[in-house]
Amino acid sequence: MTALTAAYRVLASIALPFAARRTVAKLRQGGIDVHRTHERLGHATLERGLGDLVWIHAASVGESKSALILIERLLAMAPTAQILVTTGTASSAKVLAPRLPSRAFHQFAPLDGRGPIKRFLRHWRPQIGIFIESEIWPNLINCAHDQGVPLALLNARLSEGSARNWSRAPKTARDIFGLFGIIHTQDTRTARALGALGLTHARIGVNLKSVLLPPRINELARARLEKQFGPRPLWAAVSTHPGEDEIMIKAHQQLRQSHPNAALILVPRHPERARGIRLLCEGHSIAQRSLEEMPDIETSIYLADTLGETDLWFNLAHLVCLCGSFSDVGGHTPFEPAAAGAAILHGPHYSNFEEVYAKFSEAGASLQVHDAETLAESLDLLIRQPDHARALGENARPLAKAGLEELDRLAAQCLTLAGIERN
Incomplete structure (x- = not known):
């Protein structure tokens, strides 16, 4: 000793x-x-x-x-x-x-x-x-x-x-x-x-x-949410940490200038932060999952403050921003959204998965952004060019194979x- x-x-x-x-x-x-x-x-x-x-x-x-x-x-x-x-x-x-x-x-x-x-x-x-x-x-x-x-x-x-x-x-x-x-x-x-x-x-x-294990998705819940949101641009910011919610909301506000009906599924890494996050969403029409509030065609932000449902959000929103990468957290794994075929965006700080993200970048399977402005610009691009978004997801799927x-x-x-x- x-x-x-x-x-x-x-x-x-x-x-x-x-x-x-x-x-x-x-x-x-x-x-x-x-x-x-x-x-x-x-x-x-x-x-x-x-x-x-x-x-x-x-x-x-x-x-x-x-x-x-x-x-x-x-x-x-x-x-x-x-x-x-x-x-x-x-x-x-x-x-x-x-x-x-x-x-x-x-x-x-x-x-x-x-x-x-x-x-x-x-x-x-x-x-x-x-x-x-x-x-x-x-x-x-x-x-x-x-x-x-x-x-x-x-x-x-x-x-x-x-x-x-x-x-x-x-x-x-x-x-x-x-x-x-x-x-x-x-x-x-x-x-x-x-x-x-x-x-x-x-x-x-x-x-x-x-x-990865096969994703755990409540298909009935997925179908119901898809119907509630309606046919409009939908993106998810998953596993946000303190300081990142503001970035996601700012990017969403900018995105809605060009896509006024866009909706954001905001998924905090720790659901107990939901009350504070809801205060940040002032000015937006918001629904909160833990309170059993359902989104509708007017909902701007859906606060998904529950545990164990990330597979559902990856499959529902085909544009996914992985957080933990806009702070000193060091990023989160992209394999789960890749398995869902989502177009993956992430921030500049991903030291926890440096080699993984290098492979995704090389394969054309993800996009790196730096702040709220570049995130909004990339989301706008992917919404306007759905073939580009689909290509990102298709390139990501093979990387998630077991x-x-x-x-x-x-x-x-x-x-x-x-x-x-x-x-």
Whole structure:
């Protein structure tokens, strides 16, 4: 154990009571029942079944959704195994739990204190721990390893800042990342950064976010909304973060100067921001989905403040602006709108998916814009030239095709590491 790891352990112990109160309060605000909030302290609310248990840990909505196809493949390969999926946020639980197949279930992850972690591991006794993306909790990883749980890090991604920070503490990085028997990265930058730290078993592979399950669309809801909006220009701004809603609304105002009947489906990444967003829409005719307000031919902005319906918006609006790319968030995956054949627009900040967007740009499958003005101009162009919009969507579809063979190899490696028999 390095001095840095030891210091973290002490600080985590001191901070645990404060972190527990804050975390429980956030889950309660997110609509989680109080008894389930205790899962964050390592108190399970479900019994452990008999047999093998695969534990998959993801941070939030995007990471947990990307794990769904992996869960499907693991269950198909190991028909007697169960899968425990842990996340840390209320939104991830609401989105993930209804989508989990039989033999898979959700619990909230323990806080990174040794007490909650030991209670969690003592109850669940997993055969393997699979961590998704960059969800690195030193105490959780160390405790699992100390109790003999094999570990895998899949779809790993380090931002330039994270890679730089880890390079300043190479021994600590090796001590933590070296506990993973499998390290699979989603991009070349992460593989190189980990390799430079001495983690030579880090390998680039299929990006889990590019391997998609069939979209979950309520066709009745889609048909009804399509009828309500009527035959007019419709675009969606998906996964907006603070500061981006203003950009989307400004672009929409400019677009309506040339297309007065255009409608915007505004989809915040975090629905709890809906009240503030609605205030920004003053002057527009607005309908809000969570309030069961239906759009009509006069609606200018439809505030889609619900969880788990992004597939519906990607299929309803054939022009999609992916947000998180007009702020320092670093962008969101384009694979889901690509699978729907949507024409994809995005902002200039997409460090989370740099290689992915480079492929989309090279294939003529997306358009980069810089601000509200250029977004409005591009939307106007695509509305006036529907063949151009269709070409963008058609070029994007092949990029979203599943790499199931490579995914199956990865799933098989995890089951072998866990010592779980495959069929």
